[in-house]
Amino acid sequence: MPKPKVAVLRPNDTRIDEAIRSLQSLGVSPIADPMLTICPTGQQPREAEYCIFTSATGVELAVEHGWVPDGGTVCAVGRQTATALRNWGYSVDVIPSTFTSAGLVEELADKVEERTVEIARSAHGSDVLTQGLEEAGAVVHETHLYRLERPSTAGRSVSLAAEGELDGILFTSPKIVEYFFEIAKERDDTAALRRGLAGTIVGAIGTPTERAARREEITVDVKPDTVGFKQLAERTIRKINSI
The missing domain is CATH 3.40.50.10090 (Rossmann fold)
Structure with missing residues (x-):
């Protein structure tokens, strides 16, 4: 059985590397898509x-x-x-x-x-x-x-989500949500993206991130009590595995 595919959108520094290792330890296939440059x-x-x-x-x-x-x-x-x-x-x-x-x-x-x-x-x-x-x-x-700023390489997760290829996606800040949908709008993929995300477990850190997703008409399935990435990943993957 193939491992669930989970996209992680983090700044393109050590945080994306740490997120990849965390997801791998949880038995999923991470799709790294750095969405911020500091x-x-x-x-x-x-x-x-x-x-x-x-x-x-x-x-x-x-x-x-x-x-x-x-x-x-x-x-x-x-x-x-x-x-x-x-x-x-x-x-x-x-x-x-x-x-x-x-x-x-x-x-x-x-x-x-x-x-x-x-x-x-x-x-x-x-x-x-x-x-x-x-x-x-x-x-x-x-x-x-x-x-x-948005890295020029960002957007792999947008394509996969629009194609319905993701089991989960992890949003970690409002700005990341903004850039994610900005890419979809530039590609004229917004409608396809929303359809694809309807079948994807969406996790978000914090109320501001959740609100940013809702502004884009996306339902957030997982919002942990803390703003730590580990709990977000664990709860999202638990939700994926329960389906």
Whole structure:
């Protein structure tokens, strides 16, 4: 019996390699389709009373460019971001109970009036953080540590999905969902893609990724409780094997 084919869409760095190994260990045939290239801007966060990081990538780039907390309150959206900070030896003062930008706004809303807040993240973040904190009275500055671009080689999974050749597909960020469907639209394959995905188990990390898929009229079958890739892969493959 052939192994299930599961497409994994991750940045074209060590994360795609780790994902392939993880899927192989779970007994499926991984279809690697790197869908993001991370392009550092060379900027680093400004000094502020509160400094917010939204991704482990942002933490790594900030530290590489010489960032240190300077006594400010360090905030992380999610456990992976917090772990990245701790791995560099920095304490994390605030992690929202709900691992979203809205959750962090709620956590900080009664603390940041007339305080300086630095948001260090990609150039593609939503306005939820900036608007929410400004409405709470904070003086907000945002530093774009990196941009996300689509690799010229991306798109193998789009073709396979449109042909109904995938048993599962793993979406790991809203931007990846956007690029995935952008490729389909460029190829005029959107209708075929939606038909193909109707018979594919779709896994997504986090509510923002799930929402991005739903905007494209795609049903998400698996959304784990955490934002870790391992749980996403395990639960998606369990779902595939149960059919």
